[in-house]
Amino acid sequence: MSTANPSSTPLLEVQNVSKYFGSIIALKDISMSVYAGEVMCLLGDNGAGKSTLIKILSGVHQPSEGRYLVEGKEVHFKSPRDALNAGIATVYQDLAMIPLMSIARNFFLGSEPTKGWGPFLRFDAAYADRVTRAELARIGIQLRDTTQPVGTLSGGERQSVAIARAVYFGAKVLILDEPTAALGVKEAGVVLRYIAQARARGLGVIFITHNPHHAYPVGDRFTLLNRGRSYGTFAKSEISREEITEMMAGGEDLAELSHELAEFARTDALIADAAQELAKEAEQLQQLEQHHSTDEQ
Amino acid sequence: MSIIQGSAGKAPTPASERMLRSSWIRRLLVRPEIGAVIGSIAVWLFFALIAGNSGFLSLRGTSSYLSVSAELAIQAVPVAILMIGGEFDLSIGSIVGACSMIIVILSTQFGWNLWLAFLVAMIFSVLVGVMNGYLVMRTGLPSFIVTLGTQYILLGATTGVTVLITGLTNVGGLQQVPGYQSAKVVFATTFSGREFPIEIFWALLVVVIGAWIMLGTPFGNWVFGVGGDANAARNVGVPVMRVKILLFVFTAVCSCLLAMIQAVTFTGADVLRGQGNEFLAIVAAVVGGVLLTGGYGSVIGTLFGALAFGIVEEGIVFAGIDADWYKAFIGVMLLLAVLLNSYVRKTALERRR
Numbered sequence: 001m002s003t004a005n006p007s008s009t010p011l012l013e014v015q016n017v018s019k020y021f022g023s024i025i026a027l028k029d030i031s032m033s034v035y036a037g038e039v040m041c042l043l044g045d046n047g048a049g050k051s052t053l054i055k056i057l058s059g060v061h062q063p064s065e066g067r068y069l070v071e072g073k074e075v076h077f078k079s080p081r082d083a084l085n086a087g088i089a090t091v092y093q094d095l096a097m098i099p100l101m102s103i104a105r106n107f108f109l110g111s112e113p114t115k116g117w118g119p120f121l122r123f124d125a126a127y128a129d130r131v132t133r134a135e136l137a138r139i140g141i142q143l144r145d146t147t148q149p150v151g152t153l154s155g156g157e158r159q160s161v162a163i164a165r166a167v168y169f170g171a172k173v174l175i176l177d178e179p180t181a182a183l184g185v186k187e188a189g190v191v192l193r194y195i196a197q198a199r200a201r202g203l204g205v206i207f208i209t210h211n212p213h214h215a216y217p218v219g220d221r222f223t224l225l226n227r228g229r230s231y232g233t234f235a236k237s238e239i240s241r242e243e244i245t246e247m248m249a250g251g252e253d254l255a256e257l258s259h260e261l262a263e264f265a266r267t268d269a270l271i272a273d274a275a276q277e278l279a280k281e282a283e284q285l286q287q288l289e290q291h292h293s294t295d296e297q
Numbered sequence: 298m299s300i301i302q303g304s305a306g307k308a309p310t311p312a313s314e315r316m317l318r319s320s321w322i323r324r325l326l327v328r329p330e331i332g333a334v335i336g337s338i339a340v341w342l343f344f345a346l347i348a349g350n351s352g353f354l355s356l357r358g359t360s361s362y363l364s365v366s367a368e369l370a371i372q373a374v375p376v377a378i379l380m381i382g383g384e385f386d387l388s389i390g391s392i393v394g395a396c397s398m399i400i401v402i403l404s405t406q407f408g409w410n411l412w413l414a415f416l417v418a419m420i421f422s423v424l425v426g427v428m429n430g431y432l433v434m435r436t437g438l439p440s441f442i443v444t445l446g447t448q449y450i451l452l453g454a455t456t457g458v459t460v461l462i463t464g465l466t467n468v469g470g471l472q473q474v475p476g477y478q479s480a481k482v483v484f485a486t487t488f489s490g491r492e493f494p495i496e497i498f499w500a501l502l503v504v505v506i507g508a509w510i511m512l513g514t515p516f517g518n519w520v521f522g523v524g525g526d527a528n529a530a531r532n533v534g535v536p537v538m539r540v541k542i543l544l545f546v547f548t549a550v551c552s553c554l555l556a557m558i559q560a561v562t563f564t565g566a567d568v569l570r571g572q573g574n575e576f577l578a579i580v581a582a583v584v585g586g587v588l589l590t591g592g593y594g595s596v597i598g599t600l601f602g603a604l605a606f607g608i609v610e611e612g613i614v615f616a617g618i619d620a621d622w623y624k625a626f627i628g629v630m631l632l633l634a635v636l637l638n639s640y641v642r643k644t645a646l647e648r649r650r
Contacts, residue, residue: 080532081534090532096529098526099525110522111534121514123513151646
């Protein structure tokens with residue numbers, strides 16, 4: 001079974017949630033939950049309904065049907081701010097940081113520390129600098145200068161800073177929307193390590209991705225979506241990485257795909273043979289020509 | 298600041314293995330102000346060399362370019378802050394004309410105390426700013442277009458009303474109205490043998506307030522945020538609409554301040570006064586390192602942008618060059634400054650840690 005204790009109350013839970021946009025069924029009968037101290041991976045190919053589910057969880061959309069519970073109590077979020085106030089922080093793939101602003105200013109944007117009073121109330125840059133430096137050091141980013149623009153950080157570091165910010169401002173549940181999608185292998189590793197750290201600090205993490213290779217090492221449980229429906233939730237012990245990949249692609253589709261790939265390989269081999277033959281002919285021609293030119297001399 | 302040595306556990310990202318020495322020169326060169334500071338020094342040296350003997354370096358010469366720069370800075374600083382917040386205001390020229398006409402007509406035609414007329418003009422400018430901001434935010438149209446509309450509406454309405462009341466487009470006689478003497482002390486005093494006009498101090502006040510807002514307050518942080526990426530700022534709880542409306546109000550109020558100074562200095566108003574300032578303010582802001590797409594820039598840089606402009610405009614006169622050339626000079630300076638600034642910004646965004 002999973003590392004989470006199923007008898008305790010989940011931090012966040014949806015029960016039989018559906019979402020319709022006009023006559024389009026974006027999500028149908030989705031149930032999932034996340035407990036404190038676990039990483040719940042939400043997997044699915046493009047168009048599976050991951051984004052719609054995130055938007056419901058983060059308060060952008062309201063579910064058409066079903067219940068949404070936070071720590072056992074039903075909630076009706078009207079805006080992302082409501083979700084944020086309930087301790088549910090969402091880190092979006094691209095809308096997380098402002099590249100030209102300094103790291104410390106980004107970190108505290110919207111929640112600036114101040115000192116002084118009345119007209120002399122001012123942004124406490126020293127405090128912002130200290131906290132940012134300390135929080136980033138905790139996740140292994142060593143900064144020389146917190147006034148450098150966020151644009152000087154790599155994509156993975158930016159995601160990590162956004163996550164660190166959400167944690168620092170008291171998030172209980174972290175929803176991470178494709179945090180590793182645009183990253184290189186090493187970079188993705190940095191983010192994955194930080195996801196594991198957030199779990200160790202007792203947060204519930206919902207990790208949305210379409211990459212089983214990123215999900216499997218850090219995930220405790222896996223919920224698979226396909227075309228707006230759920231294949232169910234599986235503990236790590238119940239499912240292998242290969243099975244996840246297969247289910248995401250849709251088993252039959254994948255079988256067909258491997259058949260197609262074999263066909264490609266066969267034609268590729270034929271083409272390669274033909275190319276080899278051509279090369280041989282060209283060589284012969286060249287030799288002939290050389291022969292010819294030496295004759296002339 | 299120095300490299301932090303060591304950390305809890307093993308540091309997964311080595312602090313500086315691929316980092317070249319980042320000297321203080323480099324840190325200075327990536328400031329947004331640097332282009333305007335270098336530009337100001339360069340044009341000053343240029344005119345000091347070619348016009349030093351003809352009075353450019355004298356007290357009178359210095360005060361002449363400082364007052365031109367001051368009048369520009371009073372509008373360019375709030376425009377720069379607005380541009381950092383991601384918006385333009387092309388209506389500031391007409392706001393000067395409208396406000397100075399309100400002041401002059403209320404006091405000379407209706408016999409109001411000048412200070413009461415100032416108050417009405419100030420309230421009017423706040424309303425124009427709120428309207429500009431509200432229209433931009435509500436319609437989602439580019440502020441460039443919305444405020445261009447406001448610019449023409451204000452210009453047309455000011456001319457129409459002025460002609461209706463006075464039959465003229467140029468109204469004088471402010472020196473006879475009640476309150477003029479005290480207003481003259483506040484807005485048109487000169488120091489050190491009638492050379493340095495008080496508007497230089499007003500400009501410095503605007504610069505200090507602007508720099509304080511941008512660097513010292515949470516609001517300044519919000520301005521950088523909404524200009525850099527309004528959605529990201531909204532996601533973390535910044536009241537984007539309120540921030541932008543306040544920025545439009547600030548540009549309008551500063552334009553009204555300029556209208557007061559000019560009305561008292563010239564003891565009258567002209568409906569066309571202020572026309573063209575909208576672009577000069579943008580030039581000063583851009584020369585000063587403000588990014589046209591928002592999210593980046595500096596109030597101090599804008600001050601130097603305005604200074605460079607003033608030096609060129611007056612320096613050409615002292616150098617005896619035909620004044621017709623000054624716009625060509627301004628254009629060249631603008632292009633050079635933008636080139637330098639875009640290089641600076643690229644360097645600032647290079648990966649370094």
